[in-house]
Structure formats: C-alpha cells, structure tokens
Amino acid sequence: MASAGVRSSDTTAQPDSQQRKFYPDDICTLKADPSMVGIVDRTFYDVETHEPLEDSLIVSHVPVPERELMEFLNSGVPPKGYVFVAWSETSQGSSLVSEDDIELVDRSLEIGYLVKRHPKDTLSGTVISTSCKYTLQPVAYRVVDPLTGERGPLRFTTKPPKSSQSENQQPGNDHDGPALLTDVPAEELRDYDDFCEGDYIIYRQKLGIIQQVDRDAVLMLPNNTAVTPLNPYALELPLSLGSKTIVSLPNSNSNESSRSVPSGSGRSDLSVPNDTMFPGQYVRTTLKNLRRGSWISGNPSVDTPAEGYIVATPPVDVHVDWLCSNIFSVGLPFFGPTSEVIRASTLQGHATTYDSGKIPKGNSQQQQVKMRSSFTVGDRVRFRDPAGAAVKYPQFDRIPKEQTFGYDLNVFKIVSVKSEVTVLWQDLSVTTESSTSLHKFSGLENEVWPGELVMLKEEIQTIPNPNRTAFEPLAYTFHPGRNDSILRPKKVGVVQTVNSRERIASVRWYKNPRIELLHEGHVLSPSSVLGELGDEITEVSMYELTTHPGLVKSRGEMVLLVPERVHQSLIPSSSTRPSSTAAGPCLLSYLFPVTFTQTNVYLDHIKSVLVQSDWFKRSVGIDTTPLPPRHSVRREDFSLNHPLDWIGHIISLDVDGTITVRLGALQECRDVRVPLEKILMVLDDDVAAGSGEGPVDDMDEYYDEWDQVDDDDDYHFFDRVATVLSRTVEYEGGAPLDAANDDDDMWMTEEEDDEEVGTTGAPAVSEIELPEHSDSRDEKEGDRALPESAGKDGDKGHKEAPPALRGDRVNSSPPSFAILESPPPSDHHFISTSPTGGAAQRLRRIRKEYQILESSLPQGIFARTWESRMDLLRVVIIGPQGTPYEYAPFVIDLHFNSNFPNNPPDTFFHSWTNGMGRINPNMYEDGKICLSILGTWPPKNPDENWSPTKSTVLQILVSIMGLVLVKDPFYNEAGFEAFASEGDSRVESTQYTEKAFVMTRTFIKRALENPVLDFEDILAWHYLPGPVAEGESARPELLKKAITEARRMIDHYNSTFEKGPGEQIGPASPFVARLSLGAVVMLRKHISALEKILSAAEDSIRS
Structure with missing residues (x-):
C-alpha cells in the first residue's frame, strides 16, 4: 500500500492551458495599463457570483466584443474566458475583460483555505x-x-x-x-x-458586528478653507475617463443601465455618487451643501468652487448587531436589543474592535x-x-x-x-x-486533513434523548423533534496524515472519549470531554470516517471561550443538575434567526453545565473579590475592566488534538492552547450576514420582570428566563414547553447514571511562549498491505437469520405499475397528510398520470399507489448500469397535493446514508430532490419548469434516472457543469463517483434486509435467485451481479500493482478508472454483507 506519508506523483502535473486562470478576489493588473489594479469580482465558474448586475459604473477600459458584453449585462454571468473586475480606484468603475488582457498579481488565500498546486492533483493542503x-x-x-x-x-x-x-x-x-x-x-x-463595517466590536462585555458607520466628511477646498458639508452623502466622484466607453452609470433607469455613454463634450463633467468616502478623494457637491455645512476654517464664498479633497471622515453613528454577552461577566444585564445605533463618541475609548x-x-x-x-x-x-x-x-x-x-x-x-x-x-x-x-480547492464531503477531529462511522451509537420533552433554550427556534436523539461516537481521533489518492487516513485515537452530539450532530453536549489522546494510530479508509459540525473546528474561525478566571458568584452554592442535552457549543448561525437575549439564554445554559464539571473546577481560576451591592452603579461597572480573554480566533489545529487560539481583543494579544471543551461557540462566516430577529420578538415585555427578580447572585439567570419563557412558548400543536415528565431519571441508562458530568479531566489552557514546529517526521515506505481496520467485520453483531425476502415466492416478473387494494405503508413520507379529495378535474389528471405510468415506465422504474390513497405514490428506481448507482435501489415518495397539477407533486427521497453525506449533489439527506421540473432548482431554460398542461410524473421519474443518476454525478453540483466540458476538476469528479458507488452498495443491503413495503415482490424477483415460470425470461439476479462486479473491480485494483513496465491496463469500470485502496477496504466489507444475504437466499431455495 502506498503510505500516507509519501507524496504521490500527482504533484508533478504540468500546467494545463485549459485550467482556470482566475478566482474571485484575485488581484490583477491591466496589461495595457499596469497602473490599473483591480479585484476579480465574478468568473464564469463561480455560480455564487452569478447574480443580476446592480446599477454601477461599468467602463470598457479594453475592447470587448459586443455580443459577449450584452450577454454579460443581461445575465450577470461573465462568458467563458472573461472575468468581471472591480478596479481599485472607484472612479475607474468595473469592467468585463478578457482573461488574456489582465495579469495575475496576487491570490487572496486566508488561513484555513484549502489549496492545490494543480487542479488535477489529488494532494491538497x-x-x-x-x-x-x-x-x-x-x-x-x-x-x-x-x-x-x-x-x-x-x-x-x-x-x-x-x-x-x-x-x-x-x-x-x-x-x-x-x-x-x-x-x-x-x-x-x-x-x-x-470603526469599519464588518468589524467585531466589544463594548461593556457585549460582542457585536458593526453593520454600518455613518460618517461626516471634512473637505479642504481649493482656497485652503475647510468645511463639513451638511450632507456628506451628497458628495460625488468626478470621472476622468477620456475617450473610454462608459457602459453603465449607477442610479440609471433600468432601460438605460446598459446603454453606452457617448464620448465627446460634456463627458468630463460626469460624476457618480461616492458610496465609500476615503481621505484623499477629490469630490464635488453643491454650493448649497457647502454653505449650510459646518465651517472649520474660513467662510463661505461665492468664488469658492463646490469641490475639494476629503481630509477626514470622522464617524458619527455606529450601527451594531449585538450577538451575545460575555456570559461569565457579572453585574451586567444579559438582555437588550439586538440592533442598536450608538454615537461614535460614546464608543471611542470604551469599545474595542477585534484585531x-x-x-x-x-x-x-x-x-x-x-x-x-x-x-x-x-x-x-x-x-x-x-x-x-x-x-x-x-x-x-x-x-x-x-x-x-x-x-x-x-x-x-x-x-x-x-x-x-x-x-x-x-x-x-x-x-x-x-x-x-x-x-x-473547495474540498469534498468526506475529505479530511491533519489535525481534524473524526469519528469512526460504525462506532457511533444513536440513543433517545432522555430530556427531549424538557424545556430547552432552542425551543423557540427549533421543532422539538430535532433533538430527539443523541449521537455517541465511541471512536474519536485526530487525523495525522492523509493519502488522498488512495482515500486512506492515519488517525490517532483518544483513549476514552465521552462525546455526545445533539441536534443531528450540529450541537456538542457541554458535558462532552475528549480526554487523553492515546498512542494508538491506525490507517483507515476515509469512507469509514465521518465528521459533524458540532465537533469540527477550523483555522480562522472566531470563537467564544471560557475565560481564564470567573467570579465565585457564578459557581452554584447547591448541587443542581441542569440538562446537558438542552444546549451546547455549535455554530452560532445554526441558532439563527435568534436575538441577542436568546443567544445569552442559550449560552447561560451551557455555562450552568460547565461550571459543575471537574475540568472546569481544576483549570479555571476563581475571583473571590466581593461584589458591589446589587443595583449599584459600581456593580454594573464591576466586569468592565476584566480582560477580553473570552473571544479569539483559531490559528492552529495540532495533530496532538490541541487547538491554538489567538486572543486578538487583548491590548497585548497572546496565543493560548485550549481543549475542545473550553470553546463555547463558533462565530462562523454566516454570522456576519446578520442575526435577524428570532421567532420570539416580544421578549422586551419580560426584561423588567427578569430584572425585578431579587436574586443575590448571577448564577440563576437561565432559571429565571426559563421560568418566564416556559409560561409562554409552545410547541407546534399547542403543547406547552413545560409539559415534560419531571421524572427524567427514568430515562437514565445504567451507563449514564455512572457517568456524572465532568468526571473526565480536560487539559488546562496553556499559554504559548514559542510556537513549536516539528521539522522532521518518520516516513513509511509504501506497500499494498491493507489497513488494520480492513480485516474487521463491517457488520458487527450481524445475526445469521433467514432473509427478509424469499426469492422462491416469486416466479415471474411483477408489473412495473400497480394500484394496490392494501392500505399505503406506514413509512410513506406523506402518510400523515390528509387525503386530498379535490375537484373531479384534479382526480382525472391523477388517473391520467397513472395511465401514462402503466403504459410507459422504462425498465428499472417501478411505481405503486393505493386505492384508498390515490394521492400517494411510491417509486423504486434501480440505478442504471454504467453509473456508480448501478444495481442499487432508490426509493422516492410522491404526494399529489391540492395544488396539483398547477404545481408539481411533492417528493421525498429516502436517503439511507445515516447522516454520512449525499450520494448525489441533487439528492439530499433530508429528502430534497433538486430538479428544475420540481421547482427546487432555477432552470436555465423556462421550458424546464413544471407545466400544468405539458409536464408529467413520468418526466420527473425519467429526469431523475437520466439526469441525476448519471455516470459523473459531481458535475450535477450547481456551477460545476462548467467544468465538465473541459475535463476540469477531474480528480474531484472521480473521487465523488467512487464515493457514490461505495455508499450505494449499502442501499442494496438495506433494501434486502429491510424490504421496501409493497415492493417485496419486485425486490425478490430482481435481486434474489429463485424459480422462473414457464415463458418468463431469466431472473435479473442483481445481487449476484453487484457482488461479481465489486469483486472484479477489486481484482482490477490488485492487478494495477502486477503490471509490467509499459503494460497498459483498462479501466475498472465505465465510471471509475481505478478504485482507491480506501474504496477497496469498504467494498470488501459490503461484499461480505451482501454474500451473507445471497447465501441465505440460496439456502432458503434448497430447503
């Protein structure tokens, strides 16, 4: 096996003339005029930039063919070979330019970005x-x-x-x-x-994001007088573009926005609004705006032109969206408005912007x-x-x-x-x-890198949440069913090295991790502790590993931390037992929409769990300073001078599991190493977009009530809030939040009872004097031995039991379509919807759809409906041969709602990946199917939309089989189709296809061990051996074919090591040239499981 520590030969790939040249945020210069420097704003490849153009100054600094220019102005998408550049000088506007007319100066790469040396490399960094x-x-x-x-x-x-x-x-x-x-x-x-837009700001132990800064402008006029205009936003930038064609001007009417401004007299008097004021800019305004302004030096004069240089742009008002408080501060209120406008003079000298x-x-x-x-x-x-x-x-x-x-x-x-x-x-x-x-490099779903925390898929236990009916801070944001279960990974480790080409990772495992993930893996339980990192390092298939947002941290992320010292009033005087499954560390954007107060309620609950843990008591200092009297001014000011060591940004993820955080809000910043347990929240990039207002918008009425609660310490803040909220917030359906079983102990398992919160120690924060870097490492020579985990049985605890399906009970091919007299299956996704009767016209249309399906379903698609619920339909599609989905069954439920046929039917895809990722960019784990005909994806052509008179359910099913379950599913991803024609992103496509093939082998196992209700005869006939009635064609025996094909692909992998010099070997299959070692590892496990099913089916026939 090729060792993960040896660089593969892919890094020697030569430059390709077809590879993309520019990315958004690249800095470039115009070859014809190197003094013109700009930033790439849009490219042909980046779909996230493909939005309609806003009115802006667009100038042709270099010629562009009219066809390409008009195509861009109409769509906002640069044609292939062109990019849209915003020039650094605002008065130069923006331009559509050919890639051949600009030169790359610098590429904006931030800490945490994923990169490759060449797009076709497998190695990334x-x-x-x-x-x-x-x-x-x-x-x-x-x-x-x-x-x-x-x-x-x-x-x-x-x-x-x-x-x-x-x-x-x-x-x-x-x-x-x-x-x-x-x-x-x-x-x-x-x-x-x-103060600048987008900055994090800390004021009175509150953290927020500056969304807008209102400024004045100080102008120095030609006669050396100075004035602050009455309206600083009435300043305009004069244009000096010579004979260059102005394609569009800002604030134009829509019918004029793409009309060129002719050259000639008068062009030099053109001005555009100055959206961003900077010192040193030359601007124009009106004499009235100057005369009514505030004169700093000199007086208004009729001879003074209404133009001059901006000397300063002093801030006046700062618009802040507050995110949260330092929940470990005392004496300061944790409730208040989410958005606030504050005078800059109030903040100056008292607020800190994060640096x-x-x-x-x-x-x-x-x-x-x-x-x-x-x-x-x-x-x-x-x-x-x-x-x-x-x-x-x-x-x-x-x-x-x-x-x-x-x-x-x-x-x-x-x-x-x-x-x-x-x-x-x-x-x-x-x-x-x-x-x-x-x-x-955007990365793939199952890609991992050194320092990342991962879990072994087969070692994740799912248990019911014992406190799922109790009040929790997320109740006003999420449906309670979102937190019904808890994920308990038994094998958690840190990635050491990765061989991406072979899809193998070397992982160092924790000895006894106690991790619980809530909300489907988005939230980490605050009682979780990783514990001690062991010496065991194993190589495993990357397809055996998984990650969840609640556990993963990334370089560059802003984080909230437990401070190094907290006041003694925050430590409970009596033993309480707050729920450790109600709230926990997560991405702050996961809570959106949420208010400032709601976030504090959430964080306070986390605090109430953490302060009782053993590691907290051992590693956090206690401040015993007496608190000033309650309601005194000095009490509110008590925490204002505390160090801002509760917010930082991650700068390193070490392979020993420690996380290095830089405390950039401190006057003298420093780096500290913290364990995972001390991170309260991740302020991800989506936070900067604004928190919005949460569903509970009327919380202001409770501020006074909370403030009037006479409590001598700050520990019980959450209890007070919970008391108030639990009287008002209800679940859907009217059940109050406090309608919970008080006897939570009945849910505790024996194992849980033994594991009190915080029994496992977490390492303390350690300040870093000098960063340590290892300059050497042990490299292993590559060999083709399988990882240790490859020999393990992938189906632990699998019992030898009779097969759920019996092939001998079906001797002929079932019909592709049927209307059944039995009731619809209870696991139909739309079974709980009310039967839609509706107009006779709608029922006739449904029957027409069924007539089309009965006569025209292509091979590999099977459909069933029920006489008692003709508005429900279930479909099984068997993956087409020659694709990574071959032989695998895919179950889709449909519902003809009351808006049918004006709208397409509702659809739901049954994903059997157990939270391990998508098998296709268009088929989501939550059941969503992205197709333009379903109205779930914007079409390129209006004819692709659902038409009440022309479209049919058959078209939907054929589209899924022919446009979704394809040979190269990677290119189905939004925007990636641009790469397909030129073969770019070939490595990612190959790896995605391989992943889809490996994952969908489990779909065969799932369908045969847990048969799809009302499709038992179809699955038995198509997958299992058995008798064949006279006149019938041979049974497809897809199970045997799937096993044979998988074994053949493994043999192909082995043969690649045995070929002689210059000897050529064909591809492993029509969709994968060669399997990786990681895929071989998983495929062997899947084959073993499928062979057990086949053997049991053959035994049942003989008996």
Missing part, C-alpha cells in the same frame, strides 16, 4: 500562515526642495479632473507624485479608521502564525506605530495635524500586494509558496 507585503501610496504628501531640504506645501496624490476649477491650483508642477512605500508587512498596518492582524510580541517571526489581513488593493490604511514607521521607511513623510486642520492625514492607499502562504499538506509536509502558484 491547508493554509496555516500567510505573509503579505504591501505597496503603499500616501494620499497626501509634501515635496522636498532639493536646494533647501525643506518640505513644501501639502499636495494630494489624486489629481483633479481637467474640467475642475482647482486643476491649476495644485502648488508646483509635480508630475511624479509621492514616493511609494514597498514591502510593508501586513502586521504593521491597521485600518485607517477605528485579527495582531501578533504576540517577543516570538520568533519565522515561527509566528500570521493571519492574512482583510486589506486589499484600494483600501486605506495607517501604520500601527507611525513613529517607528517613519524611522524604518525614510520615504514616509509624517504630515503634521496643523497642516490638515487638526486631523491625521497620514493615510495610505494600498496599490499592490504580494503574499506567500505556508501550507500544511495532507502528507504532513509543510511548504511556503507564492499565493499565485496555488489553486483554491
């Missing part, structure tokens, strides 16, 4: 550190007199347009502009302003993990240490505030960037690469 160096251009400068050495008057880098009255009022005759500062590291820079660009001091820069800053070309920045920068960069001329009316104009525009990234590859090698030499 994770970015674990970045190093960005910027080229900066001052927005203002002063020229040095070569004779006297003195600095001249203030000048601005942006020049007024030729039509401007102030064009000739710039002092001197400087054509060169200011000196550029080059190779400036990202960690030396910060944003030009204290992910900070680096701990005193550590070796070569070993330090660096985050890529959010800065890109066109952004305005300042130096963190201006005095130090003036020494390091002689070109930096610090402009005194006296020359800029008291405002700091030492602002720089980023004009270029070059970055290198450090990559941890799946084989555990670490390299540093130029970002432009790498390709972004």
Whole structure:
C-alpha cells in the first residue's frame, strides 16, 4: 500500500492551458495599463457570483466584443474566458475583460483555505500562515526642495479632473507624485479608521458586528478653507475617463443601465455618487451643501468652487448587531436589543474592535502564525506605530495635524500586494509558496486533513434523548423533534496524515472519549470531554470516517471561550443538575434567526453545565473579590475592566488534538492552547450576514420582570428566563414547553447514571511562549498491505437469520405499475397528510398520470399507489448500469397535493446514508430532490419548469434516472457543469463517483434486509435467485451481479500493482478508472454483507 506519508506523483502535473486562470478576489493588473489594479469580482465558474448586475459604473477600459458584453449585462454571468473586475480606484468603475488582457498579481488565500498546486492533483493542503507585503501610496504628501531640504506645501496624490476649477491650483508642477512605500508587512498596518463595517466590536462585555458607520466628511477646498458639508452623502466622484466607453452609470433607469455613454463634450463633467468616502478623494457637491455645512476654517464664498479633497471622515453613528454577552461577566444585564445605533463618541475609548492582524510580541517571526489581513488593493490604511514607521521607511513623510486642520492625514492607499502562504499538506509536509502558484480547492464531503477531529462511522451509537420533552433554550427556534436523539461516537481521533489518492487516513485515537452530539450532530453536549489522546494510530479508509459540525473546528474561525478566571458568584452554592442535552457549543448561525437575549439564554445554559464539571473546577481560576451591592452603579461597572480573554480566533489545529487560539481583543494579544471543551461557540462566516430577529420578538415585555427578580447572585439567570419563557412558548400543536415528565431519571441508562458530568479531566489552557514546529517526521515506505481496520467485520453483531425476502415466492416478473387494494405503508413520507379529495378535474389528471405510468415506465422504474390513497405514490428506481448507482435501489415518495397539477407533486427521497453525506449533489439527506421540473432548482431554460398542461410524473421519474443518476454525478453540483466540458476538476469528479458507488452498495443491503413495503415482490424477483415460470425470461439476479462486479473491480485494483513496465491496463469500470485502496477496504466489507444475504437466499431455495 502506498503510505500516507509519501507524496504521490500527482504533484508533478504540468500546467494545463485549459485550467482556470482566475478566482474571485484575485488581484490583477491591466496589461495595457499596469497602473490599473483591480479585484476579480465574478468568473464564469463561480455560480455564487452569478447574480443580476446592480446599477454601477461599468467602463470598457479594453475592447470587448459586443455580443459577449450584452450577454454579460443581461445575465450577470461573465462568458467563458472573461472575468468581471472591480478596479481599485472607484472612479475607474468595473469592467468585463478578457482573461488574456489582465495579469495575475496576487491570490487572496486566508488561513484555513484549502489549496492545490494543480487542479488535477489529488494532494491538497491547508493554509496555516500567510505573509503579505504591501505597496503603499500616501494620499497626501509634501515635496522636498532639493536646494533647501525643506518640505513644501501639502499636495494630494489624486489629481483633479481637467474640467475642475482647482486643476491649476495644485502648488508646483509635480508630475511624479509621492514616493511609494514597498514591502510593508501586513502586521504593521491597521485600518485607517477605528470603526469599519464588518468589524467585531466589544463594548461593556457585549460582542457585536458593526453593520454600518455613518460618517461626516471634512473637505479642504481649493482656497485652503475647510468645511463639513451638511450632507456628506451628497458628495460625488468626478470621472476622468477620456475617450473610454462608459457602459453603465449607477442610479440609471433600468432601460438605460446598459446603454453606452457617448464620448465627446460634456463627458468630463460626469460624476457618480461616492458610496465609500476615503481621505484623499477629490469630490464635488453643491454650493448649497457647502454653505449650510459646518465651517472649520474660513467662510463661505461665492468664488469658492463646490469641490475639494476629503481630509477626514470622522464617524458619527455606529450601527451594531449585538450577538451575545460575555456570559461569565457579572453585574451586567444579559438582555437588550439586538440592533442598536450608538454615537461614535460614546464608543471611542470604551469599545474595542477585534484585531485579527495582531501578533504576540517577543516570538520568533519565522515561527509566528500570521493571519492574512482583510486589506486589499484600494483600501486605506495607517501604520500601527507611525513613529517607528517613519524611522524604518525614510520615504514616509509624517504630515503634521496643523497642516490638515487638526486631523491625521497620514493615510495610505494600498496599490499592490504580494503574499506567500505556508501550507500544511495532507502528507504532513509543510511548504511556503507564492499565493499565485496555488489553486483554491473547495474540498469534498468526506475529505479530511491533519489535525481534524473524526469519528469512526460504525462506532457511533444513536440513543433517545432522555430530556427531549424538557424545556430547552432552542425551543423557540427549533421543532422539538430535532433533538430527539443523541449521537455517541465511541471512536474519536485526530487525523495525522492523509493519502488522498488512495482515500486512506492515519488517525490517532483518544483513549476514552465521552462525546455526545445533539441536534443531528450540529450541537456538542457541554458535558462532552475528549480526554487523553492515546498512542494508538491506525490507517483507515476515509469512507469509514465521518465528521459533524458540532465537533469540527477550523483555522480562522472566531470563537467564544471560557475565560481564564470567573467570579465565585457564578459557581452554584447547591448541587443542581441542569440538562446537558438542552444546549451546547455549535455554530452560532445554526441558532439563527435568534436575538441577542436568546443567544445569552442559550449560552447561560451551557455555562450552568460547565461550571459543575471537574475540568472546569481544576483549570479555571476563581475571583473571590466581593461584589458591589446589587443595583449599584459600581456593580454594573464591576466586569468592565476584566480582560477580553473570552473571544479569539483559531490559528492552529495540532495533530496532538490541541487547538491554538489567538486572543486578538487583548491590548497585548497572546496565543493560548485550549481543549475542545473550553470553546463555547463558533462565530462562523454566516454570522456576519446578520442575526435577524428570532421567532420570539416580544421578549422586551419580560426584561423588567427578569430584572425585578431579587436574586443575590448571577448564577440563576437561565432559571429565571426559563421560568418566564416556559409560561409562554409552545410547541407546534399547542403543547406547552413545560409539559415534560419531571421524572427524567427514568430515562437514565445504567451507563449514564455512572457517568456524572465532568468526571473526565480536560487539559488546562496553556499559554504559548514559542510556537513549536516539528521539522522532521518518520516516513513509511509504501506497500499494498491493507489497513488494520480492513480485516474487521463491517457488520458487527450481524445475526445469521433467514432473509427478509424469499426469492422462491416469486416466479415471474411483477408489473412495473400497480394500484394496490392494501392500505399505503406506514413509512410513506406523506402518510400523515390528509387525503386530498379535490375537484373531479384534479382526480382525472391523477388517473391520467397513472395511465401514462402503466403504459410507459422504462425498465428499472417501478411505481405503486393505493386505492384508498390515490394521492400517494411510491417509486423504486434501480440505478442504471454504467453509473456508480448501478444495481442499487432508490426509493422516492410522491404526494399529489391540492395544488396539483398547477404545481408539481411533492417528493421525498429516502436517503439511507445515516447522516454520512449525499450520494448525489441533487439528492439530499433530508429528502430534497433538486430538479428544475420540481421547482427546487432555477432552470436555465423556462421550458424546464413544471407545466400544468405539458409536464408529467413520468418526466420527473425519467429526469431523475437520466439526469441525476448519471455516470459523473459531481458535475450535477450547481456551477460545476462548467467544468465538465473541459475535463476540469477531474480528480474531484472521480473521487465523488467512487464515493457514490461505495455508499450505494449499502442501499442494496438495506433494501434486502429491510424490504421496501409493497415492493417485496419486485425486490425478490430482481435481486434474489429463485424459480422462473414457464415463458418468463431469466431472473435479473442483481445481487449476484453487484457482488461479481465489486469483486472484479477489486481484482482490477490488485492487478494495477502486477503490471509490467509499459503494460497498459483498462479501466475498472465505465465510471471509475481505478478504485482507491480506501474504496477497496469498504467494498470488501459490503461484499461480505451482501454474500451473507445471497447465501441465505440460496439456502432458503434448497430447503
């Protein structure tokens, strides 16, 4: 077997002229004018960018054929070979350009991004550190007199347009502009302003996201006077585009948005609204806006043109969406509005914006993990240490505030960037690469990387949630059935190395993990503890491994942490036993929509479980400072000076299971290693989109009631909230939340009773003085021996029992369609719907559909309905040969609702993957089927939609068989069809196909061991051996064929090691050229299970 530690030969793949050249957020320059730098906004390949164009300034800086341009303007999708670029200078607009007309400067790769050296490599890696160096251009400068050495008057880098009255009022005759500062590291820079959209902000121990900043603008006019206009948003950017064609202007009427503006006189007077104000911009407005403004220096004059330079953009109001509080603070209220507008003057000096660009001091820069800053070309920045920068960069001329009316104009525009990234590859090698030499990789569902937590699928136990009817903080967000069961993985480990080509991972296992996953794996129980990592390392098939969102953490993610010290009032004085299955760590977006108060209720319940755990008591310091009296001002201020060590971002996932978090909100940031148990919540990327308002919008009326509860400590906050909410919140159907069985102990198993919360210790947080990196590792020589797990029986506890189906009871081929007299099966997904009678016209249409099915069903599709419920239909589709779905049965339930035939029937796919992922991009584990004819996917052609008069159920079924269950299902993924024609993403497609083949072998086992009700005769005839009536064709015996084909593919895998030099060998099957070792491991297990079924079926015939 090829060892996971040896790099495969795929990394030597040569550049392909067909491979994609650009990704969104790539930085590029225009070849015809290298001074024009822009950011790729849309590509042909990235479907998430394919939205209708908003009104914006679009300019043709280089010629584009009219057909391609009009196609783009109509659809918003760049034609193949073109990209849509937003230029760094706002007045230059955006352009559709050919890929051949631009040159790649830098690729934006952040920590945690997945990359490949070449799209056709199987080996992928994770970015674990970045190093960005910027080229900066001052927005203002002063020229040095070569004779006297003195600095001249203030000048601005942006020049007024030729039509401007102030064009000739710039002092001197400087054509060169200011000196550029080059190779400036990202960690030396910060944003030009204290408050910016998208920043995390911490104020009074509350965490929020800045959604908007209202600003003033300070203008310096040509006569050196200064004014703050009455309406800063009435400022406009003058355009100076020469003879270039303006394709569209912002705020145009829809019928004019794609109309070109002719060149000629008057073009130089064009202006566009200035949506983003920056210091150094040259802007225009109206005289009225200036005269009614606030004059800082000078007075209004009729001779003063209504144009000038922005000197400063001081913030006025900050719009914040609050996410949560530091739930371990005391004396501060945990309830309040979710959205708030706060004066910037109130926040300044009292609020902290989270700074992910900070680096701990005193550590070796070569070993330090660096985050890529959010800065890109066109952004305005300042130096963190201006005095130090003036020494390091002689070109930096610090402009005194006296020359800029008291405002700091030492602002720089980023004009270029070059970055290198450090990559941890799946084989555990670490390299540093130029970002432009790498390709972004989206990853596959079952792909894993070193440092990731994984579970062994067959060792996951599903048990009923003993507290499923009790009140829980998620009650106002989720249906209670969402948390009916608990997942208990018995085998949890950390990935060490990965051989992606062979789909094999080396995993180091925890000795005795006590992990419980709630809400179908989305939530981690707060009583969970990983425990001690053992020495056992095994190689397993990647198809044997699984992950769940509640357990997985990623580099770059923002997280909430248990602080290093908490106040003693948070520790319960009496022994209580809060439910450990009601709430737990998860992605915050999983709770959406949720209010600020609701999130705090949720976090407070987690806290009530954690504070009683043994590891918490051992590793968290206790503050015994006496609390000020309740209701005093000093009590509210008690926690304000506590360190902001409860929020950070993950910078490393080590192969020893520890998670390294950087505390970027501290004045002097530092890195700490924390165990999984100390992470309260992950603030994922979807959080920045806004939390919205939760279903319980009327919680304000309870704020006073909570506040009036006279309790001497803060521990019982959740209890008070639960008391109030439980009187008002009900489940669907009217059952109150508190209608639970109080005797929860009756649900406890003997094992649970023995396992008290927190009996297993978690390691304490350890501060990192110097990051440790291993420069060497043991490499194993590759061999073709199977992993240890390959020899284990995949069907533990399988009992030798008579087969559920008997082939000898069916001797002829059942009809493809039938109407049954028996009642419909109880497991039909729509059985609980009320029978829809409806108009005679609708019933006639249903009968017509059935007549079509009876006469026209193609081979491999079988349908059944019932006389008592003609509105229900069940279909079994046997996967077509030559695809990864061959021989596997797929069950789909349909329901003709009251809107049929105006709308297509409801559908539900029975996924038998047990939460292990999709078998097809169009067929979801929750039963959803994505097809344009079903109205679940937007069509490219309107004719693909459901038509009440033309479309039929037969079309739906044939579409599923012919368009979904295909040879290369990977390309069914939204946007991926673009790759199919050119053979790109071939590696991902091959791996996806292999995964689909391996997973669907279990569908055969499932259908034969747990027969699909009312399809027993069909399954027995098509899969099992048995008698054949006279005149009938031979039985298909698909079970035997599936076993034979799987064995043949395994033999093909083995033969690839036996071929001589230059000897060619054909593909393993029409859909897979060669199986991976990981697939062989799983396939052997599946064959063993299927052979038992076949053997039992043959025995039943002989008996």
